[in-house]
Amino acid sequence: MRPTIKDVAKKAGVSHTTVSMVIHNDKRITEETRQKVLRAIKEINYYPNYSARSLIQGKSNTIAFVTPFFYFSSFFEIYTMHGLEKYNLDNKNKYVIQQFTTGPDEKRRNDLLLELLYGRRADAIIGLGFVPDIKILEEYRNKNVPIVLIDAKAKYVHIVRADNYYGGYIATEYLIKKGKKNIAIISAQLSASLAPEQRLKGYSDALKANGLDFKKENLIFVEHFLFEEGRQAIREILEKKLNVDAIFSAAGDWVAMGVITEARKLGIKIPQDISIVGYDDIIVSETIIPPLTTVRQPTFDMGKKAFEIAVNAMEGKIIKETEEIFKPELVIRESA
């Protein structure tokens, strides 16, 4: 039904081998033959069958982006994905990006990873928000199929991550320099990403380095990085009468915005009464009133880098596992 390489061959009056060689720019072909073949390809609208090519080459020319999150739940994920797309687009969409959302079920994710590996369905994996079983990592390693993990840490894989310790440190230090003495931190529960832990450590080290004590009661936990949790957090802080003069939402801007919204409703002046610093710099952070001071993660660049590493590793240009660490930066607006 669709023209094949043989149809092109017939049309051009050459063998299909020759057609294949023209397509692959083999220099042994004469210019004349080349032109003849190219004309035939144009005329009958020939495009190589992708599956046949993959089968014979033993690779899929595909990169799988795997995440457990239910359909793009976070800005982190979205921006990272932007980065992937951008890198690929800049390289003429040389590879196909396949999108896999697995949900939280670990077994399901592992099955998918095995299928991608053994079914030759992807030449590289970019993972976000999880760490595969060590057994799976070993199998990928054996088969020489690269895995790039974003915001995680594991053996045998390439890592792209942000320096969360540094992010926690500079946010806290900034508040201290502004004269704040009693800074609460809102932190996520510990997860696969280690980010919460590292930010917390940055926070407490910054306190210590400036002669302030880490107070356990100033640590507020949050579970889902939600706006609503921020509103609750500030109420909790007030109820406990912690008398804080600043809040660092290491659990993201979303939570920070909840804090701001609720605080203003309660008549608290920001930043005069309480200063707020967020984390992430999501697209809406500068539109809230007052605009949010926050730690920006270079998620877009991280996505690009992840893709670049995946491509280079696939193509054999990288042999050893790499670890790219991105420095976050403080974006100063009006909330602190």
Next chain:
Amino acid sequence: MRPTIKDVAKKAGVSHTTVSMVIHNDKRITEETRQKVLRAIKEINYYPNYSARSLIQGKSNTIAFVTPFFYFSSFFEIYTMHGLEKYNLDNKNKYVIQQFTTGPDEKRRNDLLLELLYGRRADAIIGLGFVPDIKILEEYRNKNVPIVLIDAKAKYVHIVRADNYYGGYIATEYLIKKGKKNIAIISAQLSASLAPEQRLKGYSDALKANGLDFKKENLIFVEHFLFEEGRQAIREILEKKLNVDAIFSAAGDWVAMGVITEARKLGIKIPQDISIVGYDDIIVSETIIPPLTTVRQPTFDMGKKAFEIAVNAMEGKIIKETEEIFKPELVIRESA
């Protein structure tokens, strides 16, 4: 390197044809043989080669999601994508979703579509934000490869769209019922999607139906659906001394939020002085102060439906082109 169907056959002591039949649940195979084969598959960790299967079956089991937007620029796109993912996940990821961002270059997009079709790289297309050339639509039609277009209108394809006329109408009608007499509308320039035009028509019809005139000077244009453009729009409205008592941002919530932010900065009370209604109900619309009254589009459901149609059309369960029209609804909060 990776085990093939022949390795399974050898291990199980049967022919590879039998293995294939077991994999495809052919009932002619005895239970005993079945078990033997299944055991062998488990033991040597066999997964079918995806490319080989695609080649022989003449299909890729892949749905391509194509959009010209640079890396997920809009919430509309993100939510739609959520819907696709969700539908697929609920169906055990039966199909693979491939993600293609083409950028604004039309030729590039057409090339991609031809390649997907003739290279047998996708069994169906879901497109957002563009209409392919009629020639391409015809070729897809001839080859019986379904295209589902979201938020567009074209021949030969399945359509999933929202009723933008209705959305424009109910938003305007609501403002009128609230006693507003001089309602400005912020509209996007006309685009491929027709949405701006239809919303505008809904707006002006609602005015007429309630004895109000459509005034040309009350129509403000915006280009990129941006927050910043909303800020500019309200300044423009004030400078022109239009004396409006309400603004309907048919160009989306993002713009509406710009209007609100700038208006408050200028000391305008919302909704008392000027009421604002947005369009889309993006995730942040309820977090702004005052929370935004807006027209919600069921984008998530639209994405799900688009995927469902694509699947059913691929599988021959739908023959004729369908058109699914979703009704938007007014979400009443505090800005109007």
Next chain:
DNA sequence: CTGAAAGCGCTTACAG
């Protein structure tokens, strides 16, 4: 109930 054979559409040594 199972297997041998043909074939999907390519690419890649190899021969001439």
Next chain:
DNA sequence: CTGAAAGCGCTTACAG
């Protein structure tokens, strides 16, 4: 410089 042949890993009639 070009072509015939083998083969990638499957599936699907067909034969027994």
